[in-house]
Amino acid sequence: MSGAAVIADQAGTRISELEEENTRLKQELATAGQTSKVVTPVFGSAVSLFVPITAGTDPLQERQNVYSGLEALGGTFESLGLDRERIMRELFDLMQLVVRFVATDLSELLPGQDVTEHVQRFFSEHNRQAFSKQEAV
Incomplete structure (x- = not known):
């Protein structure tokens, strides 16, 4: 035993x-x-911005929010003096709205999936394209 x-x-x-x-x-x-889940692009001398990725529930509403953000930014430039603080605030608000729109759209296309990496890749590719155009000039 x-x-x-x-x-x-x-x-x-x-x-x-x-x-x-x-x-x-x-x-x-x-x-x-x-x-x-983190996609980090590297482009010569550039500025990196970090915008949180959040998704809404209605892509049409998010699109309308982007239009409103564009109007707000345009109104900032049309004001009498160039208020850089306000311009940056409106620009960052617009960027958040655009990221939210893309995330919402992808969430609808990929239901139940975490779209963080997809959103990062989407913006990374468009950033790369814009950077390539800038280098060509």
């Missing part, structure tokens, strides 16, 4: 070790999965 108890004790210890290793590996996978 004592031999069986020793074997059972060793098996219990081994099971505990494997459970700890399994937990550690799951944490590593979760961390590795999170970092893969």
Whole structure:
């Protein structure tokens, strides 16, 4: 009987070790999965901006929000003095609206999926295209 108890004790210890290793590996996978969602473009001398990616529920409403943002930015330029602070505020608001519109549109096309990486790739590609045009000039 004592031999069986020793074997059972060793098996219990081994099971505990494997459970700890399994937990550690799951944490590593979760961390590795999170970092893969970041797409970082590198373009010579450029400015990097970070805009949070959020999705709405209605692409038509988000499109209307973009139009309103364009009007607000246009109105800022038409004001008497160039208020750089206000221009930047309106510009960043517009950028957030455009990102939200794209995210909402992609969420509708890819229901139930996290669209973060898709949105990043969308803007990265358009950024690359714009940068290429700028270099050609």
